[in-house]
Amino acid sequence: MSYVYKRTETQLWTVGWYDGDTFDPESDHGCPGCASRRTILLNGGDPDKDDSPHRSHDTSDYIDGLDDEDDALLAVEP
Secondary structure, three states: OOEEEEEEEOEEEEEEEEEOOHHHHHHEOHHHHHHHHHHHHOOOOOOOOOOHHHOOHHHHHHOOOOOOOOOOOOOOOO
């Protein structure tokens, strides 16, 4: 199982995993960078040392252009 995060509201990103087609939430965050760091940690990585581009506190480059109604689904693996 890999944890992912997705935008669930305009200013809310939820970390969780998929059990088949069902998304099981683990935690909510007010910024994508915080959700990214939590996802890296849950997937066994170190958010302070991970080379993943998603480890940044500002991941706006990855979600620019999404509408408020879009779900941004980002898998972050160690």
